[in-house]
Amino acid sequence: MYAAYPIEEIRKQFPSLQRAYHDKTVAYFDGPGGAQTLQSAIDAISNYLTRGGANLHGNFPTSFETEELIATAKQDIKSLFNAEKAEVAFGPNATSLMFAVSRALARSWKEGDEIILTELEHHSNIDSWRTAAEDKGVIVKYIPFNPSTLTLDLGMLPELLTSKTKLVAVGSASNCIGTITDVKRIAEQAKKVGALVAVDAVHAIPHMYVDMEEQNIDMLFSSAYKFFAAHVGMAIIRRDLFESLDVYKVVPAPGNVPDRLEMGTQNHEGIPTVSSAVQFIASLGSGETLQEQIKSGYQAIEAYENNLAEKMRSELAKIDKVKLYQADASVPKTPTVAFRVEGISPKEFCIRMCEEHSIFIAEGDFYAKILAERLGIRNSGSFIRAGLAPYNTEEEVMRFIKGTKAIIQTIKG
Numbered sequence: 001m002y003a004a005y006p007i008e009e010i011r012k013q014f015p016s017l018q019r020a021y022h023d024k025t026v027a028y029f030d031g032p033g034g035a036q037t038l039q040s041a042i043d044a045i046s047n048y049l050t051r052g053g054a055n056l057h058g059n060f061p062t063s064f065e066t067e068e069l070i071a072t073a074k075q076d077i078k079s080l081f082n083a084e085k086a087e088v089a090f091g092p093n094a095t096s097l098m099f100a101v102s103r104a105l106a107r108s109w110k111e112g113d114e115i116i117l118t119e120l121e122h123h124s125n126i127d128s129w130r131t132a133a134e135d136k137g138v139i140v141k142y143i144p145f146n147p148s149t150l151t152l153d154l155g156m157l158p159e160l161l162t163s164k165t166k167l168v169a170v171g172s173a174s175n176c177i178g179t180i181t182d183v184k185r186i187a188e189q190a191k192k193v194g195a196l197v198a199v200d201a202v203h204a205i206p207h208m209y210v211d212m213e214e215q216n217i218d219m220l221f222s223s224a225y226k227f228f229a230a231h232v233g234m235a236i237i238r239r240d241l242f243e244s245l246d247v248y249k250v251v252p253a254p255g256n257v258p259d260r261l262e263m264g265t266q267n268h269e270g271i272p273t274v275s276s277a278v279q280f281i282a283s284l285g286s287g288e289t290l291q292e293q294i295k296s297g298y299q300a301i302e303a304y305e306n307n308l309a310e311k312m313r314s315e316l317a318k319i320d321k322v323k324l325y326q327a328d329a330s331v332p333k334t335p336t337v338a339f340r341v342e343g344i345s346p347k348e349f350c351i352r353m354c355e356e357h358s359i360f361i362a363e364g365d366f367y368a369k370i371l372a373e374r375l376g377i378r379n380s381g382s383f384i385r386a387g388l389a390p391y392n393t394e395e396e397v398m399r400f401i402k403g404t405k406a407i408i409q410t411i412k413g
């Protein structure tokens with residue numbers, strides 16, 4: 001499968017890969033911050049606006065077409081996540097949807113109820129639930145992060161779960177260190193006490209198939225700008241749960257599911273790009289149905305990206321002064337490689353990568369604040385993060401390794 005991966009064809013579909021900086025073609029290693037955008041997605045925006053945009057519920061073609069494009073995008077998202085028993089709501093981004101859903105859920109929480117979060121999360125998937133809990137006197141517990149294995153300590157979960165647990169919120173994969181969490185195992189245990197399971201799939205979704213049905217997920221949040229499309233957030237919520245959600249909304253807005261969660265007018269030109277992204281993933285796979293194509297498309301992406309990431313990890317591990325933050329080979333990971341270099345701050349390293357090697361790579365805690373604190377590096381710039389995407393190449397990885405060595409050679413001491 002890896003040998004057949006059509007990397008050149010894929011690269012042609014992302015026009016920004018042609019960009020040069022200081023006379024060198026840019027290598028984009030900040031996919032986890034925001035992936036590059038498909039030409040088909042760019043065309044979808046342009047087509048929508050060129051043909052004439054409209055708001056919903058009008059009695060004229062541009063309004064009908066807008067409704068149809070949105071309905072198609074929602075159906076594509078259901079296929080992407082195997083979520084036929086769920087409904088899809090769009091919003092500005094994943095964070096605002098998490099805040100909206102947490103507020104709605106919290107209306108039925110009582111003082112003394114409990115929720116469980118994790119120490120590995122991006123803070124969107126912490127503070128949305130935590131603040132709603134605090135407003136209602138709900139106790140917040142955390143699945144601890146183990147700094148020596150770079151994984152969550154899932155063995156603690158049975159002790160944390162009680163008959164008062166209302167919710168467990170967890171990420172599919174860490175946006176800093178790439179560790180993939182066993183959501184299915186968490187959901188199995190959460191369901192035994194009747195808790196809901198919310199999953200942040202924002203980082204995972206450009207890299208791996210997340211099956212809502214198979215993993216027993218009640219609510220899932222994602223963002224299309226991380227998977228090659230426009231800035232559109234999405235909440236996918238089990239239909240019966242969605243119907244019971246008492247969301248905050250303006251009175252005249254539709255009260256049906258899923259529209260009732262969609263506050264104000266949506267990003268109508270951005271939403272059709274979601275379909276472009278789903279079709280891109282499916283185009284890398286095979287099978288009769290869209291769902292089969294998506295699943296096998298992800299297998300092709302995973303095989304390709306894992307191979308590149310392994311190369312990057314093993315080359316970085318050979319360099320003195322580099323400290324990698326990656327769980328060992330037994331732990332599944334996205335191709336998201338966090339590290340630090342002795343003698344240079346993460347920020348200075350990234351500036352030099354950009355200015356001297358035309359490699360765009362980011363640093364910081366990436367809002368995984370607790371993780372960076374547990375690793376003792378938050379006060380000294382946290383991580384450098386080399387995040388691979390399906391359009392990166394081995395040549396770019398080797399250029400990056402060469403650049404890293406060149407920067408290190410100039411560090412004194």
Ligand SMILES: Cc1ncc(COP(=O)(O)O)c(C=O)c1O
Nearest residue numbers: 093094095122124175202203223
């Ligand atoms: C794991 C994770 N969760 C949540 C978010 C927030 O997503 P959004 O920007 O769509 O609000 C991000 C963004 O980087 C992320 O990586």
